[in-house]
Amino acid sequence: MESTSAGENIAVLRKTRDISQAQLGRAAGLSVSYVSKIETGLRPVTPAVAAACAKAMNVTTARIYGQPYRDRSQTEVERLDALRTAVRRHTLPKEDVPDPKTLAADVKRAAHLRAEAEYLELLDILPTLLGRATATAFAAGGDAVAWGQVADLYGCAYAVAHRLGEPDLADMIVSRQQWAAHQTWNPDAEAAASWNEAGTYQSAGHYDDGLTIVDRAIVQYERGGGSEPSHAVVLGSLHLRGVVLASRHKDAAATEAHLTRARDLAAKLPQKKDTLLHNLTFGTGNTALYELAAHIELERPDQAVSMATPLQKKPPAGLKPSRIGRLHIDVARARLAIGDVAGAEDSLKAAFKVAPEMSELHPMCREVVRVLFVMHQRTRPELMAMARRVGLTD
The missing domain is CATH 1.25.40 (Serine Threonine Protein Phosphatase 5, Tetratricopeptide repeat)
Structure with a gap:
């Protein structure tokens, strides 16, 4: 299979637009030497660099990275098409209402596959499972648990679309997750949807807009969030999303502010291990991982290595x-x-x-x-x- 890298894609896009390395460097805030090195593969194209080059050449970051990276098998194409259909038919599920215990077990399995990064197996079950959960939620009226299951499944679907390099599908899935979260009063589900919404801006390289989404979600959740420990997990996860966005935006002060708040919330959790809730993982361990990643984005790799x-x-x-x-x-x-x-x-x-x-x-x-x-x-x-x-x- 012939494949191109991000650096090669930048070079091709630059040349087809008749832009010199110097011109791209000025527009993206990079030196000519750096542009040359990323095009020839001597330096990696970081998320911030991809975002800057994408903006300078008016393309998406997905195009910079060349996503998807591989040829789709026929089975994978069919599974993705089935997921698109299920997402499109969000108010018209074809599936019947299943046994509640069976549905709960299947939703738990989907969350497990997401956490285990078993994306293809998760893709296999999601279309039908989304339909069954949605049919159940419609039958249950405004039941918060039922609609929370739908929202959580859309969170799983977002992870699949994001990792498989389908940004347009990921955007549509986030809108469906927000729709499900708004069917009843469920602040945890709404915050989880905002976490993924900010993720779409992160993937697109629009870090300032993503920070706005995070800040708005934090304010809204603090006004009417759930009880502990779910409150700490959900709010802490929003702050961790803020850490990524702020560090990629090269805003060290905002990065530290989100990190400090995340550490404080993690210290409130009674258990000694990180907690997974609504597809959000939070605790002292994950906070440390986000801190390490922030050091890299803020060009402090030596501190990351020391951690x-x-x-x-x-x-x-x-x-x-x-x-x-x-x-x-x-x-x-x-x-x-x-x-x-x-x-x-x-x-x-x-x-x-x-x-x-x-x-x-x-x-x-x-x-x-x-x-x-x-x-x-x-x-x-x-x-x-x-x-x-x-x-x-x-």
Whole structure:
């Protein structure tokens, strides 16, 4: 399969617009040397760089990254089409109302698959499950639990669409999640929907708008949020989303403000491990992972590396593969930034081991692999294998 990287896509888009590297650099706030290095694969295209280049050339960040990265199998295409149909028919479910216990178990299984980063298996069950949950909610009227299940399933669907590189579908799913959350008074579901809405702005590189969504959701939730511990989990997760958006926006003060609030909320949780609620994971462990990632976005990779060893050696309790895999990818980014090529490769191997599907699809995993591949590492069999898995080579 022929595949292009983010840097190659930037070069092609720049040339087709008859823009020089100097012109792109000025528009995106990058040096000519940096533009040259990302185009040739000597530096990774970070989220902030992708956003800046996308804005400068009036394209989407998905186009910069070349999503989706791989040819779809016929089965995957059919599953995605089925999900689109289910999302489109959100008020017209074709499925019957199932047994309540069976539905509850299936919703729990969907949340488990999302947390385990088993996206293709989750995609297989979502269309029918969404229909059954929606039929149940309509039959139950304004029941908060029933509509909360629908909202949670849309949260799972968002994760699938986001990771499979389908931004338009992800946007539509978020609107459906908000619709479900608004069918009854359910502040937790509404906040979870806002968390994903801010995620669509994050994916598009519109970090300031995403921060506005987060700040508005925090104010609204604080006015009428749920009881502990759900209050701390939901509110803390919103602050963690704020950490990502603020750090990518290069706003160190806002990053620290969201981190401080997240730490305070995490300290209020009675249990010693992170909690998963409404597809939101929160606690001291996940807060530490977000802090590490923020150091990278704020160009402090040495601080990220100093945090990495204890977190990788003994990952915080309660964190699922989707979060641990992301930890290893972030550490790979940090180690590459300080010139630790071997350490970056080891971290990538750990990511593929704990969360293979996510690692194959994650833009920054792909970017670190690409840089290592270009840096005269082609003879390393394990690196070659990773390059094939992310679609960088046949």
